[in-house]
Amino acid sequence: MKVLMLNGSPHKDGNTYQALEVVGKQLEKEGIEYEIFQTGNGVIRDCIGCGKCNENGCVFTDDTVNEFVAKAKEADGFVFGTPTYYAHPSGRVLAFLDRVFYSSGKALAFKPGASIAVARRGGTSASFDVMNKYFGISQMPVVGSTYWNIIHGRKPGEVMKDDEGLQTMENLARNMAWMLKCFEAGKKAGVEFPDSKKERFTHFIR
Numbered sequence: 001m002k003v004l005m006l007n008g009s010p011h012k013d014g015n016t017y018q019a020l021e022v023v024g025k026q027l028e029k030e031g032i033e034y035e036i037f038q039t040g041n042g043v044i045r046d047c048i049g050c051g052k053c054n055e056n057g058c059v060f061t062d063d064t065v066n067e068f069v070a071k072a073k074e075a076d077g078f079v080f081g082t083p084t085y086y087a088h089p090s091g092r093v094l095a096f097l098d099r100v101f102y103s104s105g106k107a108l109a110f111k112p113g114a115s116i117a118v119a120r121r122g123g124t125s126a127s128f129d130v131m132n133k134y135f136g137i138s139q140m141p142v143v144g145s146t147y148w149n150i151i152h153g154r155k156p157g158e159v160m161k162d163d164e165g166l167q168t169m170e171n172l173a174r175n176m177a178w179m180l181k182c183f184e185a186g187k188k189a190g191v192e193f194p195d196s197k198k199e200r201f202t203h204f205i206r
């Protein structure tokens with residue numbers, strides 16, 4: 001089983017990456033593989049609502065969103081990491097995930113997801129809330145920890161000094177591994193996916 005992670009920071013080795021690595025190393029101890037996908041520091045387009053999403057994902061092919069979508073189809077679980085910018089997730093992670101979910105939310109449905117937020121000092125729980133919104137609308141069970149999934153640091157590496165934050169990351173990984181194993185056992189026992197209906201759309205309240 002494999003967990004696909006997303007580093008929503010432009011810093012490839014920064015605090016968000018290092019926090020994701022802590023989750024990943026613990027997942028490995030639990031027998032689960034992981035990969036950290038970088039959003040990088042290049043341009044990421046925002047969703048323009050063109051409705052031309054296709055089986056490969058988004059109509060725009062000049063960034064790595066569709067590469068992530070292809071990997072998401074094969075993954076069993078997800079962890080999305082973001083630095084906190086002005087008390088919200090980074091613009092790049094939201095631009096990236098809006099397009100992933102709008103074009104290919106089905107690739108992630110029924111797979112457990114978690115988000116983590118990193119900050120020097122404030123705005124983590126607001127960021128965490130925003131990131132978790134993707135899961136609820138996409139039929140994804142949300143994995144929690146022993147605190148909200150937040151960790152603190154400013155300069156790259158400072159998160160490694162946040163002992164409680166590190167514990168939260170490790171427990172998140174333990175919980176993710178446990179959930180993945182439960183799902184696997186359920187599948188083997190013949191538990192089927194729910195037959196969720198998506199037939200009724202009310203665009204305003206009548």
Ligand SMILES: Cc1cc2nc3c(=O)[nH]c(=O)nc-3n(C[C@H](O)[C@H](O)[C@H](O)COP(=O)(O)O)c2cc1C
Pocket residue numbers: 009010011013014015016017083084085086087088118119120121122123152153154155156
């Ligand atoms: C544009 C910008 C806005 C930021 N806003 C906040 C903030 O609201 N609260 C906070 O505690 N830290 C804030 N920070 C600090 C980062 O969240 C912090 O340095 C984080 O560790 C960076 O993660 P990274 O190394 O993965 O990029 C901000 C940093 C930048 C560049």
